[in-house]
Amino acid sequence: MRLRPIDNPPSPYATQHAEWLEPPPKAKLEVYEETSGSILSRNDSPDLPFTWSVNPYRGCQHACAYCYARPYHEYLDLGAGTDFETKLIVKRNAPELLRRSFAHKKWKGESVMFSGITDCYQPLEAAYGLTRACLEVCVEFKNPASVVTKGFLVVRDADVLVELNRVAGASVAVSIPFADGEIAALVEPQAPPPARRFEAIRRLSAAGIPVTVMVAPVIPGLNDKDMPKVLEQAAAAGATSAGYTILRLPGSVEPVFLSRIREALPLRADRIISRIKDVRGGRMSDPRFGSRMRGSGTYYDAIDDLFQISKKRLGLNREDPRTRYQPPAEEVRPEPPAKSGGYVQLGFDFEA
Numbered sequence: 001m002r003l004r005p006i007d008n009p010p011s012p013y014a015t016q017h018a019e020w021l022e023p024p025p026k027a028k029l030e031v032y033e034e035t036s037g038s039i040l041s042r043n044d045s046p047d048l049p050f051t052w053s054v055n056p057y058r059g060c061q062h063a064c065a066y067c068y069a070r071p072y073h074e075y076l077d078l079g080a081g082t083d084f085e086t087k088l089i090v091k092r093n094a095p096e097l098l099r100r101s102f103a104h105k106k107w108k109g110e111s112v113m114f115s116g117i118t119d120c121y122q123p124l125e126a127a128y129g130l131t132r133a134c135l136e137v138c139v140e141f142k143n144p145a146s147v148v149t150k151g152f153l154v155v156r157d158a159d160v161l162v163e164l165n166r167v168a169g170a171s172v173a174v175s176i177p178f179a180d181g182e183i184a185a186l187v188e189p190q191a192p193p194p195a196r197r198f199e200a201i202r203r204l205s206a207a208g209i210p211v212t213v214m215v216a217p218v219i220p221g222l223n224d225k226d227m228p229k230v231l232e233q234a235a236a237a238g239a240t241s242a243g244y245t246i247l248r249l250p251g252s253v254e255p256v257f258l259s260r261i262r263e264a265l266p267l268r269a270d271r272i273i274s275r276i277k278d279v280r281g282g283r284m285s286d287p288r289f290g291s292r293m294r295g296s297g298t299y300y301d302a303i304d305d306l307f308q309i310s311k312k313r314l315g316l317n318r319e320d321p322r323t324r325y326q327p328p329a330e331e332v333r334p335e336p337p338a339k340s341g342g343y344v345q346l347g348f349d350f351e352a
Helices: 082-086 094-103 130-141 152-167 181-187 194-206 224-237 253-264 269-279 298-314
Strands: 002-006 030-035 040-043 052-054 087-091 112-114 145-149 170-175 211-218 241-246 343-345
Touching: 040 094, 082 087, 094 130, 112 130, 130 145, 130 152, 145 152, 152 170, 152 194, 170 194, 181 194, 181 253, 194 211, 194 224, 211 224, 211 298, 224 241, 224 298, 241 298, 253 269, 269 298
Parallel strands: 030 087, 052 112, 112 145, 145 170, 170 211, 211 241
Antiparallel strands: 002 030, 040 052, 040 343
16 A cells, blocks of 8 residues: 655635535544555445445544444554544545446446445545546446435535436435434534535435435434434435434444543433443444344334334335445454455456
8 A cells, every 4th residue: 555645635625615515624634645456345244235335535534433434544553533533545546446447347337335434525525526536437337326425515416426327326325313413513523414414315306316314323322312303304305215223333433432422421421321232232332243233122122113113104215226225334354355244445356
């Protein structure tokens, strides 16, 4: 991996897309440019029904306390806490790599998902435009794709998504875990507020793009009660389907999350921790396949019932079968491709 530090990276707050961004974060960013060897990541976990994802960036400015991708930074000898939020890596050659992958004789035209690791529409995208360029490659090759994001900047690319949906199939999943903007700001401090994300759903839906709302993650004892309100507002904005995932805290995500919760919500922290353990069999996390992305027990059953009843009542089950959104990978593992159960970078041998 070849990294080049950027002393003064292009500012995403001084571009033609600045009107779609929130105020700049207070944290000082360090941006590095990477010449990557591959851009398609292949999932081989039995819990995850999607196969391929595209991630133009490493690290994420949204700074969500619960982000399952934080341990990925540790593989780069960086920290899973503030390093993950402020030391960002840009895959400058992502569009070229995707074009080469799609042109390869082994590629079967399967749907790809954008943001399997970190948000492809974090503010840095306004400066680099790598996600848009990769979507344009999808249009060029008529390759279906789905996007999952918290970023309002996705609205900028509605024209590309509309064209891709016409020629191959495209959909967007907007992640909105919280109905309360004040609580959201404490847990995901640099992500757009919920109102901004509902507006993104409205604009994308008005353009004719299938939109899913993801209540992800559901944090027991904190935002599970928000699910009906989030689904109601998303349906009113034009979303046609919905999904949710239960909070997971793999590896070093747990101490980052607990530190943020105890600092931001000291009076509620113990209750939240207790409820998490209620749905995880007395633990904070369950790494086992088949159960790591679900909960168990009475409290979990109540969460699931609340979601399913609300989803059915609002008719949020009209998925596009061509590009059905699947939940993002829950963690990144460093095993080589020969081992199963992980999330690994895969590059085709283009010399073969």
